[in-house]
Amino acid sequence: MTKLLILLWLCTGSLVFGQKIEIIHLKTYRNLVSKENDSLYVVNFWATWCAPCVKELPDFLEVEKELIDKKLRFIFISLNNKKEFNKTEVFAKRIGMSFPTYLMDAGNPNDWIDAVEKEWSGSIPFTVFYYKGKNIFFREGEWRKEALLSEIKNTFTKN
């Protein structure tokens, strides 16, 4: 019985302290990015199968550290298939993902890609900035750290 409890504790413990991800739909996405506070939300669409996405993740982690004093929040949205939920969670944990991470239940992408950004063709990586609930900037393509850092700094200067 004690062994069972320890096992249970270990299992739940790893869930609490590891990077958890959550499956979301467009409605939840809208709630996540429509906050009317004065934080800048930087949302990145990625997937474990997308090489340039995986390559730029450490840059996002570094930028977060450098701008720790700013009102900046990163949100990561995986476009992995729902069947790859566990794989995505294990991956997020392995790379030390510190950002809130979600998995978009893609369904028919025509139902939500335009709602995120009409100009987005659907290729990833894709990054979109929200400020006071508004989409103020987006980029289809990968970042290098310096470019991301300067874009975010510019956004803070302008707003």
Added chain:
Amino acid sequence: MGDKAEGFNLKNVDGKMISLADYGKSKGVILIFTCNHCPFSKKYEGRILELDKSFKKQGWPVVAISSNDPNVQPEDSFENMQKLAKQKKYSFPYLFDETQAIAKTYGATKTPHVFLLENTKEGFMVQYIGAIDDNAEDAKSVSTKYVEQAIHEIDKGNKPNPSVTKAIGCSIKWKKTAE
């Protein structure tokens, strides 16, 4: 949409050059930007073969193009394209857009990315841009086959509706520019 499609002249996996002008006798061309490595391109390999099988005889052959830079993604080298085309018994040309000029001209951003080119008296016209169907994950769960639907509409003399659709895909691997 409805714009004139730019011509191209690219090397096929069999070493021969293929140009859009070679399709002067067809009703149109199903132009698909795809590649070897992308998981979404892989999911659609079978469906692209099916499209060519069904529509080539109706005057709408498939022409596939890979524009990825093999220096960025070695799996998309010309040699690997040749291997894949042989292995999967591609019944359609699989062209290498080495300079990436054709992807840029068409505004292709990802793989797979479809452009339906209708052959008219004024030349080839772009009538549809987007996805093959509405379910990348599972061919059996598709509810709308966008490309097939669009071809049927064009053949009837109508404009496709929708004429633009979205899908998740891998970005085209552009050549690295010096910074």
